[in-house]
Amino acid sequence: MQGGQMFTKTIDNFDIAxxxxxxxxxxxxxRDEHTYSVIASGKYLEVEQNGKEITFSCGEEEFEExxxxxxxxxxxxxxxxxxxxxxxxxxxxxxxxGSGIRILYQDLWxxxxxxxxxxxxxxxxxxxxxxxxxxxYGGERVNFRGEKYYTFPEPEKLAFLAEDELKECNxxxxxxxxxxxxxxIVEGEIxxxxxxxxxxxxxxxxxxxxxxxxxxxxxxxxLFGLHHLEAFPMDTHILQAMEKxxxxxxxxxxxxxxxGVMQQYVFYWELRGARLE
DNA sequence: ATACAGGTCTTAA
DNA sequence: TTAAGACCTGTA
Numbered sequence: 001m002q003g004g005q006m007f008t009k010t011i012d013n014f015d016i017a018x019x020x021x022x023x024x025x026x027x028x029x030x031r032d033e034h035t036y037s038v039i040a041s042g043k044y045l046e047v048e049q050n051g052k053e054i055t056f057s058c059g060e061e062e063f064e065e066x067x068x069x070x071x072x073x074x075x076x077x078x079x080x081x082x083x084x085x086x087x088x089x090x091x092x093x094x095x096x097x098g099s100g101i102r103i104l105y106q107d108l109w110x111x112x113x114x115x116x117x118x119x120x121x122x123x124x125x126x127x128x129x130x131x132x133x134x135x136x137y138g139g140e141r142v143n144f145r146g147e148k149y150y151t152f153p154e155p156e157k158l159a160f161l162a163e164d165e166l167k168e169c170n171x172x173x174x175x176x177x178x179x180x181x182x183x184x185i186v187e188g189e190i191x192x193x194x195x196x197x198x199x200x201x202x203x204x205x206x207x208x209x210x211x212x213x214x215x216x217x218x219x220x221x222x223l224f225g226l227h228h229l230e231a232f233p234m235d236t237h238i239l240q241a242m243e244k245x246x247x248x249x250x251x252x253x254x255x256x257x258x259x260g261v262m263q264q265y266v267f268y269w270e271l272r273g274a275r276l277e
Numbered sequence: 278a279t280a281c282a283g284g285t286c287t288t289a290a
Numbered sequence: 291t292t293a294a295g296a297c298c299t300g301t302a
Contacts, residue, residue: 023283119284125300126283172298177285214285235283267283 001035001048004144005059013077015100016049022101022268024224026114026127027134027152037143039134040070041107042151044143057144072102072227080261085254090245091262094269101264103229108192109185110152111225112210115217116177125170132169133158158182177212184210200228223260232259237270 016036020028028038035048045067046057056063068074081099084091117129130152137153158166159182166175184190190210195203203226207218215234222231232238232252242250252259 115283118282120282120297121284122282122300124282125298128300167298170299173296174285174298212285216284220283233283236281237283271283 001046001055001057004057005062006055007058007060007063008053008055009063009073010052011054011073012052013081013099014049014052014054014071014073014102016047016054018098018100018268019071019102019104021272022098022264023123023271024264025104025106026123026130029127039149039151041066042139042141044141044149070105072105075102077102077261080255080258083255083258084262085251088251090241091266094265094273097273098265098268101268103223103227103261103264105227106224107152108196108221108225109155111221112181112207112213113152113158113178115220115224116181116212117171117174118220119174119212119214119217121174129170133166136169155182155185159186174212180211181213196226200226200230203228204231219260223263229258229260230256232263233267235267237267238263241266241270 017030019025020030020036020038025038027040028036031037031046034050035046037044037046039045043062043066048055048057056067058067077099081095084095086092113133114126114130118126121129131150134150134152137157138150139153141149141151143149158179161179161182163176163179166178169175171178185192190206195206198206200222204218204222207213207221208215213221219231219233222228223233232250250259250262255262
């Protein structure tokens with residue numbers, strides 16, 4: 001990684017490959033063996049990892065201003081990991097597999113769209129859908145390498161589309177969910193800044209009013225767009241894990257306040273690890 | 278081929 | 291209140 005500014009830090013419980021691959025961010029991708037790129041809030045960043053040494057393609061100021069929070073670096077994930085029940089072999093294994101995961105601070109509106117698209121869909125296509133939306137409706141920028149990249153469009157850019165117009169971006173039947181949600185925001189039916197101030201349950205209830213947002217998608221938005229770590233999205237993978245390993249229910253009480261972090265370890269294990277066994 | 282992907286909405290008992 | 295069915299589209 002050369003050409004622009006760089007800032008290196010030593011970080012525990014951070015694995016950029018796992019973060020990229022765990023299905024919470026659809027705008028991160030691998031560039032080469034140790035380097036990943038991500039687009040967030042209009043910014044472009046590359047991250048290179050060698051062991052605990054992480055190099056960011058930005059200056060210290062931008063790092064402190066934005067990326068430190070984005071990657072949730074002020075939070076001690078070791079604390080969550082150590083809270084895991086040592087007798088819970090399944091969870092211990094899942095955590096070992098994904099111990100470098102972090103819950104990113106992503107943009108609320110972008111998460112609303114991303115997880116509306118995610119329903120009954122696969123990750124490869126979700127990424128493609130979002131890329132299509134950004135290329136067609138987002139802003140064109142140039143990174144420090146001179147390459148083009150596209151920012152995520154504001155709600156206003158999508159609010160005036162016909163309900164099926166986003167099918168051209170390959171959204172399928174989800175097109176109207178995104179179009180109507182954009183409209184709800186622009187017309188003031190839902191106030192994103194107000195939602196940002198709400199506690200988890202209240203924010204979830206507000207999101208559930210949106211067309212196309214059910215319980216699972218609302219929880220994903222809460223977890224990834226609002227950083228409510230108590231949100232515990234129940235999807236097919238988690239349901240499978242519950243049936244196999246937690247017939248009496250997941251011990252949420254033990255992990256009160258950070259259930260969502262545990263959910264991510266289980267989800268990532270079911271998504272990428274379990275089939276390797 | 279047919280089922281399934283980080284579900285939700287609609288309709289009918 | 292619950293339970294089928296429909297829904298875009300690509301991949302295995």
